[in-house]
Amino acid sequence: MRYDVTLLTDQDLHLFNEGNHCRLYEKLGSHFLESGSDAGTCFAVWAPNAEGVSVTGDFNGWDNRSHPLRARGDSGIWEGFLPGARAGSAYKYHVISRYGGYRYDKSDPFAFFFQAPPEPGSIVWNLWNEWEDEEWMANRRKRNAGDCPIAIYEMHLGSWMRVPDEENRPLTYRELAPRLASYLTR
Structure with missing residues (x-):
């Protein structure tokens, strides 16, 4: 140490x-x-x-x-x-x-x-990430965020959806992401 x-x-x-x-x-x-x-x-x-x-x-x-x-x-x-x-x-x-x-x-x-x-x-987790979203960030600056609608969805990830066949365990983030995106865009 x-x-x-x-x-x-x-x-x-x-x-x-x-x-x-x-x-x-x-x-x-x-x-x-x-x-x-x-x-x-x-x-x-x-x-x-x-x-x-x-x-x-x-x-x-x-x-x-x-x-x-x-x-x-x-x-x-x-x-x-x-x-x-x-x-x-x-x-x-x-x-x-x-x-x-x-x-x-x-x-x-x-x-x-x-x-x-x-x-x-x-x-221990390394949060460093090399972002590749310069184009999106540049376009975001052109919009006035105060005039755009916003939706905030709050949830408890550990209880939203589980896997019954595996002792009812919660989904991992990688398993949850596509299901949540699909659910929110219906």
Whole structure:
């Protein structure tokens, strides 16, 4: 575990402690970084009542002692950079409470991807994408969005449609996407 690679600046910690940080999803959770030969994942979680926090996952055989995170001052944030932890790695935070020394394995509240139930782990996910929609974006700028109609459809993806033949499991995003698009455009 390395502590010299961080996504959290002093300004981030200041805004967080004030309760005014509006982009925490860019700082907390797991963030895969690739820079030349040095690739790995930054992990950061807010655990203000923790005596210790470590990251455990398939990259360390789920050993909750091998990768402890460090506390960032009195912010309650624990962080560290783990070289070699790749996108697709399953992980949890192992939290030791300062009250009674209770130990818990917790999924990451800022994770972008999770294991399918019944597994409770989070998954390191690389959100970087090279977009290829320049033409669409240019045309979008020509329209006045305030004059265009809009429809917002809210739903709970996990319960909208299930697979009865497979123990009533919820659909994956890839399975759900074409069915949902068809349903919404009827």
